[in-house]
Amino acid sequence: MNSELHHVVVVGAGFGGLELVRALGKAPVRVTLIDQRNHHLFQPLLYQVATTSLATSEIAWPIRHLVRHEKAVTTLLATVTGVDKANKCVVLDDGDTIAYDTLVLATGARHSYFGRDEWEQFAPGLKTLEDATTIRRHVLRAFEQAERETDAEARNALLTFVIIGGGPTGVELAGTIAELAHATLRADFRNIDTRDTKVVLVEAGDRILAAFRPDLSAYAKRALERLGVTVELGHAVSSCNADGVVFGGRHLAARNIIWAAGVAASPAAQWLGAEADRAGRAIVEDDLTVAGHPDIFVIGDTAQVKRADGRPVPGIAPAAKQAGRHVAATLKARLAGNDAKRPFVYKHQGDLATIGKRAAVIDFGRISFTGWPAWWLWGIAHIFFLIGLRNRLAVAMNWLWIYATGQRSARLITQGRQPSSP
């Protein structure tokens, strides 16, 4: 590798970081791509791992394999703990430093409990593969425990699932858990009827899918209710514990709570000492650089960017990808001697969410779809965005299988408490 070349260090190989690296293509730079995980994760389908529809390896790929043909890119599995702006280097957890000419932070976000971190043990969130297998284990174990439970009240609590947060993740989890209980698992138990399962979606706002048009929110609510989900609007959760949740002044006994409500940015803003919004996102200039540091970009869920009309750019995959491409174009222009500031213009392509295996809502602004045409469009779009022919085939086969048989293939309780014998 020619060490005379301009060195771009990218931290985070999510949608933004990966798109940036690919868009740099044959630009005369060398790139170091750092991530604390060895895999890029297709987060929009993570809820399907949590609900036994897909295997972990169907939505995650080794980062270094994805960029194996970009000979200018070195991939490092390492954890960044800080940025030394004065010496222009990032600091790793083992004390090593990596010097940069240009730094791009694309480190994403994690769920936030709005200062109530003690809720996490009772209401796990969903951001990583481990989060997904943890939720899968909790969900499946609840039915197993209910099968052995003789006390009716305790059994009802085991068969009550509360999902907190009515965004796409909460809606998708609620719909899929309802289908799992009411269809997939029905024939497998002897002492319980899994159709007695209660699935409750709690949303503090006055409608679910708040990013969508109000009529689509109303449709999604009806579609969830048809699947047997109870939708509770206008209630913030005031307490979570091992026995259940409190919302709207009443206590609901539930042994299964999933958190899909809040998001907090990674500490990129702290590393930089940059101004941040309440969710911890670095507030960046309109060209995605940090004020006073044209050599440092922050993109994706860990940055706060405004659209022309003042609304924030949403924390979704297409926005991160557009930002990655924008930074690549800016760097290429700079290398060609053009240092003019290039503002990022976000193009919103639409919002999508599925409700179970036969309905979805798609909001393209003027045009919208609901019902099974939306479900098929959603499925085809997601298969298109998956990486690699093999994964597209595998996921398509899984979905068609679930569609035709109602059976899900990844009903595994793994990790967690290890059986002690033998």
Add this chain to the structure above:
Amino acid sequence: MNSELHHVVVVGAGFGGLELVRALGKAPVRVTLIDQRNHHLFQPLLYQVATTSLATSEIAWPIRHLVRHEKAVTTLLATVTGVDKANKCVVLDDGDTIAYDTLVLATGARHSYFGRDEWEQFAPGLKTLEDATTIRRHVLRAFEQAERETDAEARNALLTFVIIGGGPTGVELAGTIAELAHATLRADFRNIDTRDTKVVLVEAGDRILAAFRPDLSAYAKRALERLGVTVELGHAVSSCNADGVVFGGRHLAARNIIWAAGVAASPAAQWLGAEADRAGRAIVEDDLTVAGHPDIFVIGDTAQVKRADGRPVPGIAPAAKQAGRHVAATLKARLAGNDAKRPFVYKHQGDLATIGKRAAVIDFGRISFTGWPAWWLWGIAHIFFLIGLRNRLAVAMNWLWIYATGQRSARLITQGRQPSSP
């Protein structure tokens, strides 16, 4: 469920327990099937999860789903800690007891370190899905660390893999890791050449695959060597630690050690206070019952059974299945009023092992196969024995993909140390 019916309690839903439950079919009994895991595991392909070829959910299925059509069967996820022969019940870890009329223990085996349990932390074994993802994590992380390591000696130790034990599991692991290093990962690294990886298979006996004919052992050794594996025969390992292994008086620096050498039975014999062999297996009568207890059967890897010629029945899936069918037939005969002792006669169908993705050895006694015809026969046989059309399709697709492209789909480092930052 009619509680007047004869109650058969089966502990363990491996090959033996599951085959027994299925073979009971419509017999006038009620059955309780207890396992500490929620899934039946196809152990012969576990090494393919450890070496990134298959996903966990492709070789494991929820037990209760597999027996959903057997309405007489209740499945329990529970851990058995003992047997109360006087009161005819099994004891669970939460203190609950389950009464039986007939008890079948099919609790399998785990790896054994021959009294050197402190080796386990350095040389993990392979019996459960968690074992497989642990080994997968270690193997993949070694290459990641080598990519960052600047000291040549430390890098060589990271790129040295020692597999202890030359049975089918050891041979299959060694062959697949060699392929992973020399082909799959080759294009993905910048600072190391993964073809420098050393894979060493250490076997204490004078040949690998000792259960096979000597000429097939010799073929397997040559096939491994063609893949770049060093086979060390006649050396027992005398020490394992974080730096490497000692065998034949010399120390080999290696940061990756996998244990495929010894097996210890589950504590079924201890639960029963029954006579056991050195590996902890209960020594049973020729009808698979425990001496003095015609109502208690022990089958599979946790029992020691002799063949007519005095050799032990091997610890392989077909033997466990045959024993399961034999116990089912005995129970049916007894229910029909025939209490005559029915000795178990094991029929050995053959031995199979693969070496990488193009060679295998199959020993049917008089007939044997090697090379690619054996590999295809092995593959077709294993797909046939997988459960469910969906898994057969998925595994077949995976194998054809690996065969055609050399790429493996499950290269995920998961669990283990959790990244601390969001």
